[in-house]
Amino acid sequence: AACAVLAGCAGSGKLIRAGQSYLLEYNSMARTIKTTIDGEVYSGNYIINSGVGTATGLVGTKLVTTTVTTPGNQGRALLTSPSGKVLRCEFMVSGNSAIGQCLDAQGAIYDLTAG
Numbered sequence: 001a002a003c004a005v006l007a008g009c010a011g012s013g014k015l016i017r018a019g020q021s022y023l024l025e026y027n028s029m030a031r032t033i034k035t036t037i038d039g040e041v042y043s044g045n046y047i048i049n050s051g052v053g054t055a056t057g058l059v060g061t062k063l064v065t066t067t068v069t070t071p072g073n074q075g076r077a078l079l080t081s082p083s084g085k086v087l088r089c090e091f092m093v094s095g096n097s098a099i100g101q102c103l104d105a106q107g108a109i110y111d112l113t114a115g
Contacts, residue, residue, distance in 0.1 A: 013115065014112075042080065099113055
């Protein structure tokens with residue numbers, strides 16, 4: 001069975017900036033992400049949004065309302081290095097793929113891909 005990116009199993013992707021590619025590793029059970037950029041290790045947690053709604057229907061002759069939670073497709077991560085550097089990431093998840101961007105404190109943008 002296929003695993004959904006950042007939602008089903010551990011895996012990898014990459015960050016890309018100015019033709020340079022950096023390995024990105026994630027663990028969906030722990031909700032962690034890790035990468036190394038120019039010898040600096042960044043690690044942190046990520047979240048993926050979820051939606052909550054209600055559904056109403058008939059069960060026999062009774063009207064029943066229930067709460068429904070649906071998985072989302074938008075994620076955010078905050079990664080830090082031991083020296084205090086920060087990398088902020090936002091991404092979209094679709095099936096077995098994720099795409100987005102990460103931004104460091106100096107304004108450098110990294111393209112994020114996984115799956």
